[in-house]
Amino acid sequence: MRTYNPLxxxxxxxxxxxxxxxxxxxxxxxxxxxxxxxESGALVAEREDFHG
Incomplete structure (x- = not known):
């Protein structure tokens, strides 16, 4: 997972x-x-809101 992408x-x-x-x-x-x-440009991580 790439955590930074300037694009x-x-x-x-x-x-x-x-x-x-x-x-x-x-x-x-x-x-x-x-x-x-x-490698084909897709985002494989998901963001979700934390309600703790």
Whole structure:
């Protein structure tokens, strides 16, 4: 996952100070699928609002 992309003009950084991050385990096949998607320009991470 690339956390910075200057081509994303509205929000070049995927997360910022104070954001909560949550990671999910993935297998090698899912990693390869996401890597291919990222290399083609897709965003594979999701943002969600934290209400804690």
């Amino acid at each position: 994303r003009k509205a929000q070049p950084f995927l997360f910022g100070p104070g954001d909560y991050l949550r990671f999910h385990p993935i297998d090698e096949q899912e990693y390869d699928r996401q890597l291919q998607a990222v």
